[in-house]
Amino acid sequence: MTSPFTDADKQYVLHPFTPLTPHQENGPFVITRGEGIYVWDDEGRQYIEGMSGLWCTSLGFSEPRLVEAARQQLETLPFSHMFTHRATEPAIELSEQLVKLAPAGIARAFLVNSGSEAVDTALKMAWYYWNSQGQPKKKKFISRRRAYHGVTIAAGSVTALPYVQDGFDLPAIAAVHCETPHYYRYAKDGESEAQFVARLAEELEAQILAEGADSIAAFIAEPVMGAGGAMTPPAGYFEAIQAVLQKHDILFIADEVICGFGRTGNMFGSQTYNITPDLMTCAKQLSSAYLPIGAVLVSEKLYKGFVSMSDKLGMFGTGNTYGGHPVAAAVAVETLKIYQERDTIAHVRRVSEPFLQRLHALGEHPLIGNTRGVGLIAGIEIVKDKASKAQYPVADKMAARVMAAARAEGLIVRAVPGDSIAICPPLIISEEEIHSLFDRLTRALDKVHSTL
Numbered sequence: 001m002t003s004p005f006t007d008a009d010k011q012y013v014l015h016p017f018t019p020l021t022p023h024q025e026n027g028p029f030v031i032t033r034g035e036g037i038y039v040w041d042d043e044g045r046q047y048i049e050g051m052s053g054l055w056c057t058s059l060g061f062s063e064p065r066l067v068e069a070a071r072q073q074l075e076t077l078p079f080s081h082m083f084t085h086r087a088t089e090p091a092i093e094l095s096e097q098l099v100k101l102a103p104a105g106i107a108r109a110f111l112v113n114s115g116s117e118a119v120d121t122a123l124k125m126a127w128y129y130w131n132s133q134g135q136p137k138k139k140k141f142i143s144r145r146r147a148y149h150g151v152t153i154a155a156g157s158v159t160a161l162p163y164v165q166d167g168f169d170l171p172a173i174a175a176v177h178c179e180t181p182h183y184y185r186y187a188k189d190g191e192s193e194a195q196f197v198a199r200l201a202e203e204l205e206a207q208i209l210a211e212g213a214d215s216i217a218a219f220i221a222e223p224v225m226g227a228g229g230a231m232t233p234p235a236g237y238f239e240a241i242q243a244v245l246q247k248h249d250i251l252f253i254a255d256e257v258i259c260g261f262g263r264t265g266n267m268f269g270s271q272t273y274n275i276t277p278d279l280m281t282c283a284k285q286l287s288s289a290y291l292p293i294g295a296v297l298v299s300e301k302l303y304k305g306f307v308s309m310s311d312k313l314g315m316f317g318t319g320n321t322y323g324g325h326p327v328a329a330a331v332a333v334e335t336l337k338i339y340q341e342r343d344t345i346a347h348v349r350r351v352s353e354p355f356l357q358r359l360h361a362l363g364e365h366p367l368i369g370n371t372r373g374v375g376l377i378a379g380i381e382i383v384k385d386k387a388s389k390a391q392y393p394v395a396d397k398m399a400a401r402v403m404a405a406a407r408a409e410g411l412i413v414r415a416v417p418g419d420s421i422a423i424c425p426p427l428i429i430s431e432e433e434i435h436s437l438f439d440r441l442t443r444a445l446d447k448v449h450s451t452l
């Protein structure tokens with residue numbers, strides 16, 4: 001039976017990232033329960049949650065240990081904060097775990113409540129650091145076109161997607177955008193992958209010189225680009241980019257909100273792609289999304305700058321009421337324990353093989369021009385003509401049609417920019433469930449193709 005809340009939804013709810021008029025006609029897609037990698041809607045239909053919600057429920061929808069961790073903490077201390085020297089044991093334990101898991105050079109963890117908040121805070125921290133170094137002119141940020149870094153004023157400014165920015169007067173802080181490292185779509189005719197990488201590094205350097213290196217605070221990048229199109233970087237890309245940034249004394253912010261905690265087959269995407277970040281932003285899989293929590297991880301170099309600035313100003317003047325919330329922190333600590341005890345990363349590496357094999361086999365499908373993936377995250381790109389890579393007109397909404405057809409087959413995937421489909425299942429997915437996911441997706445693609 002349809003949820004009794006459907007009419008109330010249409011009357012009272014303002015939905016994020018939703019076209020508002022069609023929503024009034026179609027109503028909400030109400031999810032009522034979940035178990036393992038599956039969720040059920042209000043009419044009792046079962047779906048494979050092939051997007052882990054929003055790239056986040058790594059441990060699936062029924063992990064009793066996370067429920068128990070939240071319950072125990074709620075009973076012991078449901079709230080306390082981290083301002084003015086105060087602390088809680090779960091927040092301290094989580095910070096220690098995060099620093100120990102992070103790539104070399106990371107020294108401190110600052111806890112927040114979401115990915116956008118983590119990114120906003122990291123951008124502020126970059127300014128604070130340069131001010132501490134007597135370089136107050138270093139204010140601009142560089143991000144890649146099609147980047148998604150969140151929606152708050154600063155995070156939404158380094159995001160480089162029209163559907164996030166238009167109408168909201170973004171970018172609202174100085175953000176410069178460079179080329180998307182998606183070889184299939186943006187390489188020039190005849191350009192090898194290595195030549196493409198070299199060109200992107202040269203273009204970045206030219207952009208830095210044109211803007212003035214002394215005006216640029218930081219470069220921000222997702223190791224694998226998610227919401228902008230589920231795109232993996234070409235080999236050698238991050239090494240080439242980092243060399244340019246180091247040469248011009250520009251900080252590197254790794255936005256690990258999707259990639260962090262096993263998604264790419266390592267604890268962090270930075271480890272998969274040899275990134276040495278000055279700042280890292282985390283959220284989502286940090287708590288398997290059971291409660292909202294995020295973190296900014298800070299290098300020793302930046303931390304020292306913060307200390308000198310705090311000494312000068314009298315305090316490190318930023319924070320949020322719920323940053324390091326003890327219940328969310330306790331759930332995150334338990335999540336990290338589960339990753340370690342069950343060796344979730346080894347599992348991801350194991351099942352990534354059939355996952356990528358089935359993914360790349362879709363490259364033979366008449367609708368698919370490109371497949372890309374790493375670990376348990378992937379994108380497929382729909383084309384009208386494989387030889388020329390020409391796409392269908394935007395009005396045909398091909399990716400949205402595939403997404404709808406997949407839903408009818410009992411699979412949730414997401415249409416993302418570039419007429420692409422993103423696939424990002426819970427990390428607990430089994431090999432058998434991976435085959436079921438791709439069987440459903442193939443049937444959806446066949447159905448859409450048969451209507452053309």
Ligand SMILES: Cc1ncc(COP(=O)(O)O)c(C=O)c1O
Pocket residue numbers: 054114115116117119148149150151222226227255256257258283
């Ligand atoms: C890479 C990245 N950064 C930041 C964010 C923003 O996170 P939140 O939605 O928790 O604000 C997202 C969300 O999808 C993301 O994918």
